Amino acid sequence: MLEVVLSFVVILAVFLVLPLIVGQTEHKVMAHMQSRLGPMYAGGFHGWAQLIADGVKFAQKEDVVPAAADRRIFMIAPGVALIPYLVVLIAIPIDRDRVAVNLDLGLFFVLAVMGIGVLGSIMAGWASANKYSVLGGMRSAAQLMSYELPLVLSASSVAMAAGTLSLPGIVEAWQWWWLPWQAIGAIVFFLAGLAELRRPPFDMPIAESEIIMGPMTEYTGMRFALFMLSEYAGIVVLSFLTTVLFLGGWQGPFLPGWLWTLLKVFFLAFIVIWLRVTYPRLREDQLQKLAWAVLVPLALAQLAPNRHRQSPHLTAASSRALPTRNPASPRLPLTPEQDPHPCPGTTRTCPPTPHVGPHPNPPSATQHPEEPLCPPYSSYQNKGALRGTTSEPTPTMRRRHKRQPSPTNNPDLHPPITDGHRQCLG
Numbered sequence: 001m002l003e004v005v006l007s008f009v010v011i012l013a014v015f016l017v018l019p020l021i022v023g024q025t026e027h028k029v030m031a032h033m034q035s036r037l038g039p040m041y042a043g044g045f046h047g048w049a050q051l052i053a054d055g056v057k058f059a060q061k062e063d064v065v066p067a068a069a070d071r072r073i074f075m076i077a078p079g080v081a082l083i084p085y086l087v088v089l090i091a092i093p094i095d096r097d098r099v100a101v102n103l104d105l106g107l108f109f110v111l112a113v114m115g116i117g118v119l120g121s122i123m124a125g126w127a128s129a130n131k132y133s134v135l136g137g138m139r140s141a142a143q144l145m146s147y148e149l150p151l152v153l154s155a156s157s158v159a160m161a162a163g164t165l166s167l168p169g170i171v172e173a174w175q176w177w178w179l180p181w182q183a184i185g186a187i188v189f190f191l192a193g194l195a196e197l198r199r200p201p202f203d204m205p206i207a208e209s210e211i212i213m214g215p216m217t218e219y220t221g222m223r224f225a226l227f228m229l230s231e232y233a234g235i236v237v238l239s240f241l242t243t244v245l246f247l248g249g250w251q252g253p254f255l256p257g258w259l260w261t262l263l264k265v266f267f268l269a270f271i272v273i274w275l276r277v278t279y280p281r282l283r284e285d286q287l288q289k290l291a292w293a294v295l296v297p298l299a300l301a302q303l304a305p306n307r308h309r310q311s312p313h314l315t316a317a318s319s320r321a322l323p324t325r326n327p328a329s330p331r332l333p334l335t336p337e338q339d340p341h342p343c344p345g346t347t348r349t350c351p352p353t354p355h356v357g358p359h360p361n362p363p364s365a366t367q368h369p370e371e372p373l374c375p376p377y378s379s380y381q382n383k384g385a386l387r388g389t390t391s392e393p394t395p396t397m398r399r400r401h402k403r404q405p406s407p408t409n410n411p412d413l414h415p416p417i418t419d420g421h422r423q424c425l426g
């Protein structure tokens with residue numbers, strides 16, 4: 001329990017510190033690239049107090065809610081935009097053994113939760129009762145729908161190559177030659193992520209010269225600051241995901257793994273800032289054309305080399321399928337004579353399943369060392385027993401048994417289920 005609490009404290013600290021560092025870096029990088037004097041003035045040497053000055057400015061501003069706004073939705077929209085990025089960080093590994101929650105479907109979880117963050121700007125635009133805000137919210141929705149597809153397709157390419165949806169598993173499977181192989185997918189994923197974050201040059205939902213500040217037009221004070229913080233938190237999350245999926249995460253020579261991860265993250269954050277300074281804002285038609293005519297075909301082309309790849313993870317998972325039913329009696333499994341691949345002594349082997357303590361079905365002294373530990377599939381009692389449920393018949397089962405007697409409860413045909421059967425099925 002203490003380890004879990006410490007993990008979440010570390011994640012909260014990373015979530016609060018890294019976005020602020022990225023924001024401060026953006027001030028300084030843009031000041032150097034565009035000869036801006038303002039960010040170099042506060043505090044004297046190199047404008048070190050600019051971040052503090054921004055925080056004091058937001059805290060002193062009046063918190064205003066428009067009279068015609070949907071007050072409840074208006075107030076919770078900044079939290080909806082910010083919190084998903086905090087949730088995403090619990091599944092992103094920083095080092096080999098430094099991840100708060102190692103999810104088997106980590107990539108699916110991260111992509112799903114990241115999509116929720118965009119809903120914050122849509123809610124803010126609708127609740128503000130302002131035409132400029134509504135237009136910005138509609139642009140955010142259209143942008144989310146367009147760029148979610150290339151984002152998911154490019155991430156799927158890496159998952160197919162690694163054979164797993166676990167983020168630590170993807171990093172473990174990563175090889176150096178994936179850099180040229182997955183380069184197209186990395187570019188597509190990075191650009192689609194920037195578009196979902198509404199970062200320049202994909203900031204049409206904001207577009208200060210056209211619709212003032214888009215969904216955030218009516219926001220002031222700390223609520224506006226939360227929207228800004230969510231943008232920088234999104235940059236951190238996008239950089240972490242690109243690092244884990246395409247750059248090998250913690251893998252690297254000489255330096256500690258967590259340091260390699262942070263170096264790659266800050267390098268990608270610098271690229272995000274560089275793109276903002278370099279390229280002008282795209283028109284809405286250009287933004288949609290880039291998604292559907294360029295990024296989606298490139299993402300599909302990246303998937304093509306992976307379509308025939310069969311991962312050992314998928315092979316192991318497919319071996320857990322239940323046996324085919326007996327054609328003579330659909331209620332019974334295949335007998336050893338009918339089953340072309342009974343478990344012991346054949347190619348159907350037990351998938352390796354991590355467990356703690358002694359194996360629940362240890363090999364006996366007379367068992368061959370190469371014989372798998374799975375009992376024959378024909379000895380399984382029924383699917384209810386495999387799921388760990390009781391064998392007590394339900395009313396529906398009783399009615400079926402009255403209509404058509406079945407020998408499914410015969411202990412001679414079906415020995416009782418054991419822990420070894422469940423362990424072999426995972």
